[in-house]
Amino acid sequence: MTDLFSALRPERECLQEGVYLLPNFFDGQEVLHIVQQLLDQAPFRHMKTPGGRRMAVALTNCGTVGWISDTKGYRYSPTDPLTNTPWPPMPAALLSLARSAAEKCGYEDFRPDSCLINRYDPGSALSPHQDRNENDFSQPIISLSIGRSAMFQLYGQERGGKAVNIRLNDGDILVFGGPARLNFHGVRRLLPDAPAHMSDGRINLTLRQAL
Ligand SMILES: O=C(O)CCC(=O)C(=O)O
Numbered sequence: 001m002t003d004l005f006s007a008l009r010p011e012r013e014c015l016q017e018g019v020y021l022l023p024n025f026f027d028g029q030e031v032l033h034i035v036q037q038l039l040d041q042a043p044f045r046h047m048k049t050p051g052g053r054r055m056a057v058a059l060t061n062c063g064t065v066g067w068i069s070d071t072k073g074y075r076y077s078p079t080d081p082l083t084n085t086p087w088p089p090m091p092a093a094l095l096s097l098a099r100s101a102a103e104k105c106g107y108e109d110f111r112p113d114s115c116l117i118n119r120y121d122p123g124s125a126l127s128p129h130q131d132r133n134e135n136d137f138s139q140p141i142i143s144l145s146i147g148r149s150a151m152f153q154l155y156g157q158e159r160g161g162k163a164v165n166i167r168l169n170d171g172d173i174l175v176f177g178g179p180a181r182l183n184f185h186g187v188r189r190l191l192p193d194a195p196a197h198m199s200d201g202r203i204n205l206t207l208r209q210a211l
């Protein structure tokens with residue numbers, strides 16, 4: 001197995017109850033390489049919002065089910081609508097990385113069955129939303145950042161209000177669960193700082209237990 005823990009740093013910052021930042025927890029270049037290997041089978045694409053608009057963020061998935069959006073709504077699907085075949089299986093190294101991050105934040109037996117992979121090109125953003133298509137909200141969301149840094153915004157359980165700004169850098173993991181699991185959140189913009197292995201955009205992976 002690839003050594004994804006080479007950059008491991010012991011710090012864990014608690015940003016609010018249920019929200020933890022694990023800075024520089026994994027090697028962004030190694031996870032980028034894992035993502036690239038999935039793209040032949042399930043390339044990035046721009047899905048449509050339920051309202052029919054093209055999403056600014058391109059996405060793909062791996063795992064037993066993948067998150068999709070179209071004019072019928074948001075949901076998880078066992079197959080990729082581009083090919084009508086199953087999503088690529090979740091790579092063991094990703095699973096183990098997410099489980100170790102979850103454990104560090106007190107989630108002992110996290111079993112993600114889905115990994116949504118988002119690609120942000122320069123200028124793209126993700127408007128505030130809740131992640132609520134999963135069945136069990138007692139399970140956290142483990143979010144990995146690769147490439148250009150981004151300004152992530154965390155709100156409360158209601159839409160609007162004042163956001164907490166969280167800077168996410170290449171190699172960082174954000175864990176959100178517990179009382180913050182249904183908090184609104186989004187990505188306001190990409191920042192100029194970028195690692196050499198990915199300077200033109202950002203990739204974010206969110207590992208979730210969907211079923
Ligand atoms: O890109 C990020 O950091 C967040 C992604 C996200 O919130 C989502 O995919 O639901």
Ligand SMILES: [Fe+2]
Pocket residue numbers: 129130131185
């Ligand atoms: Fe989200």
